[in-house]
Amino acid sequence: MNDVSWxxxxxxxxxxxxxxxxxTGCAQPASGPGSAGxxxxxxPSPSGPPPSDVATLGEPVELTTGLEAPWGxxxxxDGSALVSERISAEIVRVPAEGGEAVTVGVVPDVAVSSEGGxxxxxxxxxxxxxxxxxxxxxxxxENRIVALTIAEDYGSLxxxxxxxxxxxxxxxxxxxxxxxxxxxxxxxxTGDAFEPENAAADDSLNGKxxxxxxxxxxxxxxxxxxxxxxxxxxxxxxxxxxxxxTAYASELGHRTWDEINVLQAGADYGWPETExxxxxxxxxxxxxxxxDDASPSGVAYAAGSLWIGALGGQRLWQLPVDGAAASGGPIxxxxxxYGRIRTVELAPDGALWLIxxxxxxATWGGTDARPGDDRILRVEIDAS
Numbered sequence: 001m002n003d004v005s006w007x008x009x010x011x012x013x014x015x016x017x018x019x020x021x022x023x024t025g026c027a028q029p030a031s032g033p034g035s036a037g038x039x040x041x042x043x044p045s046p047s048g049p050p051p052s053d054v055a056t057l058g059e060p061v062e063l064t065t066g067l068e069a070p071w072g073x074x075x076x077x078d079g080s081a082l083v084s085e086r087i088s089a090e091i092v093r094v095p096a097e098g099g100e101a102v103t104v105g106v107v108p109d110v111a112v113s114s115e116g117g118x119x120x121x122x123x124x125x126x127x128x129x130x131x132x133x134x135x136x137x138x139x140x141x142e143n144r145i146v147a148l149t150i151a152e153d154y155g156s157l158x159x160x161x162x163x164x165x166x167x168x169x170x171x172x173x174x175x176x177x178x179x180x181x182x183x184x185x186x187x188x189x190t191g192d193a194f195e196p197e198n199a200a201a202d203d204s205l206n207g208k209x210x211x212x213x214x215x216x217x218x219x220x221x222x223x224x225x226x227x228x229x230x231x232x233x234x235x236x237x238x239x240x241x242x243x244x245x246t247a248y249a250s251e252l253g254h255r256t257w258d259e260i261n262v263l264q265a266g267a268d269y270g271w272p273e274t275e276x277x278x279x280x281x282x283x284x285x286x287x288x289x290x291x292d293d294a295s296p297s298g299v300a301y302a303a304g305s306l307w308i309g310a311l312g313g314q315r316l317w318q319l320p321v322d323g324a325a326a327s328g329g330p331i332x333x334x335x336x337x338y339g340r341i342r343t344v345e346l347a348p349d350g351a352l353w354l355i356x357x358x359x360x361x362a363t364w365g366g367t368d369a370r371p372g373d374d375r376i377l378r379v380e381i382d383a384s
Contacts, residue, residue, distance in 0.1 A: 054320050055303035057333055058380040063098030063353070065372035069360040071176070072121040072136075073345050073353060073376075077128045081345075081353065082150075083376070084135065086117035086360060091133070093154050094376060096347075104150060105157035111140045115191075116169060119176030124214065125184065134163065134186060134214075136176040143167035143174060145188060145212075163216035164227060167205045168193040175206075177298065179239040181247065185211050185219055187229070189236030189249060196272035199232050207233050207271060209249060209263055223266030232269035232282045233261075238299030238344075240306060246323050250296035250308050251285075258294040259285035260306065262324045286326045287319050293332075298343035300352060303383035307352055309341030314367065316341055316354065338377065339367050352379045 072084040079096030082104065089110035092101040110118050116138030124132040133148045144167065147160040163186070173191030181187050192198045192207035199207025211229040213219055218227055238250030247263035257276020261269055261283065270282025277288055289296070295312035304327075308317040315335040320328035334341075342357035358373040 053304075054328060054331070055305055055318075055381050055383040057316075057318075057352075058382060060334070060338070060354070060377040060379045061098075063376045063378050064094050064101050065375045067092070067101060067355075067359070067374040067376070069117075070355045070357065070374050070376075071117070071119050071342060072178070073343050073355055074121050074123040074133065075345065075348055076123055079348050081347075081376075082121060082123065082133060083355070084118045084121045086119060087112050089118040091118075091121065091135075091148075091157060098376075098378070102154070104154050107135060107137060107146075107148065107157070108159060109137070109139060111138050111169070113138065113169075113171045115172040116143070116174045119174060120178040120189075122178040122180055122186070125180055132160070133157075134178055136174075136178055136188065138169055138174055138176075141169065143169045143190075145178070145186070145216075161216070163214075164188070164205075164210070164212055168195075168198065170194045173206075173235045175233075175236045177237050177239050179241070181211070181241055182245050183219075185213055187211050187239050187247070188227075189233070189239055191235035192233070192271070196234070199234060199271045200268070200273075202228075202231075207231065207235075209233065209236060209239070221265075229265060230263050230267045230269060232267075232271045232274075234271045234275070237297040238308060239263075240299045240301045242301050242321065242323065244323055246321075248299060248301065248306055248321070250299045252295055252297075253288075253291050255291060257285075257288040258291050258296050260287040260289075260296070260299075260308070260319055260326075261285050286321070286324070287330060289313075289317065289330055297341065297357075298345065298355070300344045300346045302346045302350070302352065303381045307344050309344045309354065311340045311342065311357060314339050314341070316344070338375070339370070339373070347378070350381065352381065353377070354379060 069086040071086040081094045089107045091104045119136040121135045131150045144165040145163045149158045170193035173194045175190035177189040179187045188210040198204040209230045210227040235252040251259040256278045268282045273281040293313040294310045296308045298309045306319040316333040318331040339358040343355035354377040356374045358369045
């Protein structure tokens, strides 16, 4: 990721020139095995205001402050949220209406590196009954996905079983995002562990989208006899699902293009031979943005758009989508106002919660923390 200068707030339809580009007509159906496609050049940037039917955002409202290197966020049945802190390995709870974050507990055996630590978390769909939260944990020898049990009073946590291990660890490129799909399975984004060849290697869990059942077994409809759902990814830190089940992922590029992809079973997404539309291998992305303006992390679907947090770009991106295709060009919000945005999640009430990532000083592309950083913001969506 690259540092970028602070800018004024812009809700532009597209960046001028080629810094942000949208690919049209290149996505394949979201179901069934994917086949390698040839990448196309980015279409010209549309001009003028966005269409009137595209959702817009309200003004952000601060819910809590003083978090330290927050990374993952998951909502609980009562509307409150649990947040993971990468470096401290703490999980804290934030009330639905906002307020001071209270520590639930510390996840043990977390190894902190430039980008590793306690990363993504997601609550079980049956949390009210099983009190289980799943976490992506960086270790000394390998990264793993673990089940945590949260106490009834939220005053402690216990580590249960390990669902998946054998994910190569490194100083950077851990991936780490977790999400439950509409299929009830756990989807996991991993990075290439700073070894690009891992992304294409059949015997590596790195540089992949992984898909497992909640007991750690491999679903029968996975494309092969392994957790691997798709390959050829550089560093996936965002996974989201549309109302029709379409799976989307945000992927950090190197120097040329960040990617938004529609995930297909068994598909290869080209890295390291292809980056975005620079190359001819793998499935082409539905959108690309220059790393200076994005370095995308968390992504959520709401009101016909993907909402994508940008680290290096220090803004929130909106990409209108229609199933497996983009239906408009990327739109930028909150440019330079809150710094790096790590995580975007859709709250039960239909608003977006955004996590900033400015106290994470060890991560590339960092920025100076402001008083009260890091924070969680709530932003309402106007889909009228």
